[in-house]
Amino acid sequence: MLLTTKTSSTGFWVCPFANNSREKPLKNGTSQALPGNPYSRTSLFPSSVSHISIGLPPKASVLSANRTRNIRSIDNNTEIIKFCELGNLDKAMELLFKYEKLKLDARTYCSLLQLCAEYKSIDNGREVHSIIERNGIETGGVLESKLVFMYVSCGHLIEGRRIFDRSESKNVFLWNLLMNGYAKIGNFKESVNMYYRMLELGIEMNSYTFSCILKCFAALENVVEGEKVHEKILKLGFGSYSAVVNSLISFYFKCGRSGSGQKLFDEMRERDVVSWNSMISGYVANGLAVKGIKFFMEMLRLGVDVDLASMVSALAACASIKDMLLSRAIHAYAVKAGFDLKMPFTNTLLDVYAKCGDMDGAVCVFENMGEQNIVSWTSMIAGYAREGLSYEAIELFHEMRKKGIDPDVFTVTSTLHACACSGSLESGMKVHAYIKEKNMETNLVVSNALMDMFAKCGSMENAEAVFSQMPAKDIVSWNTMIGGYSKNSLANEALSLFAKMQPHKRPDDVTVTCILPACASLAALDRGQEIHGYILRNGLSSDHFVVNALIDMYVKCGALVMAKLLFRKILSKDLVSWTIMIAGYAMHGFGTEAVATFRKMRQAGIEPDEVSFISILYACSHSGLLDAGWRFFNIMRNEFYIEPNLEHYTCMVDLLARAGKLSKAYKFIKGMPIEPDATVWGALLCGCRIYHDVDMAEKVAEHVFELEPENTGHYVLLANIYAEAEKWEEVKRLQEKIGKRALKKNSGCSWIEIRGKAYIFVSGDSAFPQAKSIKFLLRDLRRKMNEQGHSSKQKYALINEDEIEKEVALCGHSEKLAMAFGVLSLPPSKTIRVTKNLRICGDCHEMAKFISKKLGREILLRDSSRFHHFKDGSCSCRG
């Protein structure tokens, strides 16, 4: 998950830790009422008629045929009503058509509409409606209510609303009905509008009204308005209605006010099962699962009748604390109580297994539950995704579609998560196509998940496309984009989006952990400090992710002292905090301190992982701690059973090469159990340059060129090795090769931040601020260096002839220009902090040392691989 230590690339600086490998959800309990919830209390088939279905089995048909004979003599109204009571909508409709022209009783139409509502049969409902209209039946009063009820129940709110609006006798029942209808489809704003309208018109509200409006304000997270409703409830004397108080309790829990919920519960005179259940689920939703379980236990102790909801909530609590033992006990209890075969229960049980990481167990529940619904499938997908089994998750997504189950928003977000984790853009695109097909892009959570998937698959263009067309963006949307830019090495884009965000949304803890890596990668210390200020002002510094990101930022901006200070202040340092600090010491050339920190980490009982080993090996190689390096390499393999990866090998080769053990390094590479890449060979090539081993360099270069033929850096390195050995023929040959391949050289660029503004210098570019004074200063310095015997060694400059000319004219590389600019622009007491995208060149290194001595300035230069701290004529990298 962490650190991408490519010592030879700038990738190293692009945030390791802070990126949002923080998968914690931002808000809990924002579950919205989904339309068509199969578990609503109003069962589709009332228990009295549950054995009769619309498509009648043969036996039942005979039965109803007999009945038809028996009731033939009875009048038309009674006849239809009889069938309605039996739940036989088809037959009732048949008769209705038969007597279409007759004016039937209002109560007959009412019965029919009631049945249509129960079966959610909009087509039949519309037929009844039109027959009523054609016969000119007076629809005032009950019939009108029934019509609205039918439309709302069938999910056709607009038509229900039309009748409601025209109605002259709007009673509180109808108001409640519509308000609830809007709430059910998630249109809480319209419910709230209706509530305010009721207030205006002075309509007498009842307990149903309050239950509904509290649910809406909870969903809209409008605590203030909800509290006003609370006052009204007390004033109107509804404070003792259990349904109302229960609604209040869940309202407070959903708004994160557990204390208020608890207080209401304590003060209740008569608690019913729903009150208890609200407490369990309330605490679970607020991350206090143990407290939730305590309420469940208390119910059992007091002999309160637990129902399905109690069991499900208790089980959900087990899932959130991953308590398999307790969930087995609850499962056993559920078997006794007969809840174990209910869909919500099995689904939750499945989720417990999945959340505990036992996917085999989850599969077992899934296969044995007989019938699976969309929740079962989604839990499986989410489980696989969490376990990193992305392939399985994506497979299930397609499988459920084949089985005819339509994935919903929950399903697609889980699947997208799987695509994101595995970085499979292709699968992600397929899910995107499905989302478009189902018009799900309008859903905020879905859009956020889509952007996250695109960002993690490295396609910020696609993420941007989704982001820009979102009508409403929440904090997660902004954080996802900023984090995406950060992780995709687009630090400037991250910073500019961060700035754009401010007028819309207040940055939170996640935002700052997303933006700090961008500051770190740009070495933008001033910006980083501003954000540190924001963190302090807004009390975000108690968050682990924030503090770690902050330390990482300070390390990478060269403010090691500040990083150490913050690190010392952390009370419970986690693996990431330690690893950042070890890497920090490593980058700054404090190998011994890195080793000591590693030891302290182990003393603190923290187990190192492969990333912390990369850091410590990197520290050893950059400080030349050969023996220590080997020791850690062996500890990693033998004590922690961590198989070294390419990055570990690169560190070891680097370590050997810097120590001059070139042939040993060569043999080491040859003996690697995994295929070495160009970076591994490149580390050895660097060693060849230090020790002027041309023969070895040629051998090594072959491998490097083969693996990365397009990387000019390698050719330049070999050319320099030839030049230093004065093999000019070879140099020329290589230069021709570079020319023939028309390889574009990575142009060097350096920048320096002065009072929050970054000044960028590109080598070969003559347009930069204060050009005259900089050139003058550099020429002067060069002259003084020559006088003191620092001959500007020609070998440093042998890269490319045109460039030499340019650079001579400009008195040097970009880092020289930036340093000179720093000398001119900053007061003498201030450290000059320069950042370079490539490695510092030898000549610039010499000059930096010279400046530090001659002008008494401290220079901190960050190149692509480490920090160079120049002071009193020497550098922390010791050459």
Added chain:
DNA sequence: ATAGGGTTAG
């Protein structure tokens, strides 16, 4: 005649 608690997500 309508409600309050219960499973899946960024």
